[in-house]
Amino acid sequence: MNITELLKDLNSRGLEAEKICDGEIKVIANKDNFITHLHYLQSINYEHLANINGVDYIDENEFEVVYQIYSYTDKIHIIFKVRIPREKPVIQSIVDLWEQAQFYEREVHEFYGIHFEGNKDLSPLFLEDWMDLPPLRKDFDTERFSEIVMGSMRNGGKK
Amino acid sequence: MQIINYADEERRQEDNRKLWDKVTAYFRSRSLWMLHYCTGCGAMELPPIMTSRWDIERFGIVPMATPRQADILLLTGYASTNTMKRIIRTYEQMPEPKWVIAFGSCTVNGGMYWDSYNTVNNVGEYIPIDITIAGCMPRPEAILDTMVKLMNMVKSGDAKAFQKYKDNYGYYKANQDKLFARTAPVLESASLKYVHNETEGSEQ
Amino acid sequence: MVVINIILYSLFAILVGLIFMGIGRKVSARMHLRYGPPFYQSILDIFKLMSRKSFTHNFVMDLGMVMALAGLLGTMLYVPIAGHSAFISNSNIIVIMYLMAIGSLGMAMAVTASGNPNATIGISRALTMMLGYEIPFFIIVLGLIISNNSSSISVIAASQAGSIWNWNIWHMPLGYIAMEITLQAMMGEKPFDAMIAPAEVASGPMVELSGKYLGLGLLTHAVSIFVETGLMVNFFFGGGSNPIDFVIKQLGIYLIAVIFDNIFPRYKIEQAVKFLWIFPTGIAVVQLLLLAF
């Protein structure tokens, strides 16, 4: 399947698909039924899940969970995006589709506080005894944190 | 809390150590064993100094597997909070006399990670350090030079940071607690955190 | 007199063993394309270790380390050095084999007392390895006993005196090959160093040893090198006409072991025991049959 056919196919399934450049498309999905779309993509040979990452769109009050999917046969990379509200960051887990997703989801959970329903183990992976906001959220001020806990000083303490 | 600086005090006095101390200091300086613990990316320049080009075994410096056997603790690069915990535990497991070398700018003042939420800025606040090497990352020549300098310091009896740790334990312990024994969130923004609980999920 | 002899012989064995270790490190370094430490590096290491503070876990640990060193020094006293020995004995091989086990057992007591799982795995591997090399070693020794009609090392060594062609290495070459492989395992050199494997069990038995305990451990290793190479010289290389000749032969044997150590990776413990039970044992049995019939 080449890129134009794929775009047509995805648009007919009710997804907003858009070409970024050669071999790379962007897809925006709804949080309620994105799993069926991912399932479909996996069935048409989009078998490589490269990464799951979060983006904090604080101005729009939304989180975005981004799935990086690639097809070894079509040579097309899909940036598959799902938006969820910031107040209630809950999304379904895709552990059943890809096994490695459980670790990527743990990572996103740790750094954004997004809860993945269906992922059995969301315990912290990298940070120990973390009590503050998840650190990659835009409203977490890392410089202030470092100043209080580690005593870091901007410009070596000079104003 | 006042910190006693042994190196300065020692230099002011004459070298009035007993002969036996001088002899042991010589043997210690000629056989420094370093701990095989790569705390950060500075560890990448350790294999070159151990292999043919710089061959540090000429000076009797060899890597050792466990803290019990080692004399030198190398802090090779940035120390994240988790690593700092393990460094302190490792340091306290080492028998005396023991020495610490801190590698790279990131152990001195945070380096390029100065504003990171998970790296310690000045390692010297948590454990005593004998020598620091600046640079990111220090060249093997710098490391070799530092090792020779440490050998000389051990020989002359100047390298006494481990006694500083015992004498000023209160200071170090307070700093360590500030880093590890946190019971409440540091920033006020933590109250914004959304905690997911199962009952809420099942209502939908 | 005997007491002074015992002390002198012990010091000699320790010194020779330590210098051998230093030379071994130098040779390994050259094989690694490095310059290497000075040949007396191990002596500096021992002095440093003895001057350090050390952690003990309990009384058994103290006792075990001393027992290991004492056991091996005791073994050493029975090994004739170019016909000389500390006191009059017939240096029976069976006694030596019996005493050699004390070293390993002492080490086992000391390190298991520390309670570190790495040390426990390491020492259980060392004892398993002992199980592996004792069998071919005993068969080789049996061959020597049969051919000399005596279990005394002095007699075995004396029977090879005179010309280089009297050495047992020419009379029983298969036995020598089997012994060379077994010696590699006895000295804990690769490919049979599964017990100290740093990448697997973080230096095994030595994990919890600090300062003086590690120093005692190194001394034990030095004496064991002396004993094992000494046995080899007495068994197959004519025992030496004078102590210097003896030590040079020992050094040659040790360096062969060091060179093999540097070109082989290590076997897993079960693979090592299997290998020892098949190849050296098989070769030794063939040698035994050749001698018996």
Next chain:
Amino acid sequence: MNFDSYTLTKIAKNDKYTTYDLFFGPNHPGMNGNFGYVLDMVGTEINNVRINAGQLHRGFEKLMERRGWVQNLTLVPRICVMDPDPNEVTYCMAVEKIMNVEIPERAKYLRTITLEMSRLTSLLISIGGAGASLGLYTIMHWTMADRDKVLDMFEWLTGGRVYHIYNIPGGVRRDTPKGFLEKLYETMEYLESRLPDYDSLLFENPIIHKRLKGLGPVTKEEARKTGLSGPNLRASGNALDIRKDAPYAAYSELEFDIITQEEGDAFARALQMRLEYEQAIDLIKQAIKKMPEGDVHANLGNLGMLKVNPGEAYAKVESSKGEFGYYIVSKGEKKPYRVSVRGPSLPAGFLWATKHLPKMKIDDVAVWMGTFGICAPDFDK
């Protein structure tokens, strides 16, 4: 009390002394990098594994949001210390994709050369490390000594031994010094002449065969589905390579075949590394021969004030360990809005650890890690 056999087995199972925790890392000679597994052991066999990561977590992704587009170039190579250049190139490629910049031909070739040199240094560590984890320290010393020769060439070209920061958005920082390419060619010939030594010491060693064959097998389908990439993917029989599938830099103009192995076990992975090492030498030689003349940097104005137009892109590069991917979101400011890094080691280091390590003996853990080429900082970030 009545103890039937069922109760007794239950007691034995609940006995806390039947299993014990063994900390394999972070302070362990067999561990490459500051990373660890907590092994739940029964005797010398592993029963279960818990991952003890995060010792190298520096919050890169947060820090990158706080720094300018070009300032970030100092951060990105630190994500993988063994193989730093793919990070720089991937980051630059993602920025160029958003800005829609085409880089000059010569810069493409220079990027190819730095990438392949970086691959050489990384594979030398991996090959040496795989040997050292089996106790063969000689090969470690040899490869490290040879790696220094490549680092010298790096130093001449870029000024840095380990971190180079040679690639910048729009091309590379500067042209090659006089005589560099000739000397590089000589170095490559020297490295090639060392290969028979490595082979006879490591890859033809019967004990290595005995230790590695059949250890930690990965089938063809599993490798594709679990996100493995790079040599690990190809060692399982998948002829997939980003350099062929989505060519970047000058790879479309160089001739090379995708090397694959069939077995998918530890030995195949180690051999794959060695064959890719040989291929990298060949690629550098080709690139030197085909090197065009011209500019090395597209004009992007003052790089310190670089502003990237709004957009997003995912760029990926085949590093020595697998796919490095950077997903960058720009909002048209002086700083990136979000940079997300995909490190190649996570599927092997986390997922395959939970699959392979249970029922494995403690003996094999270090070499298992060595052949997978796990580099802890790229998942810790």
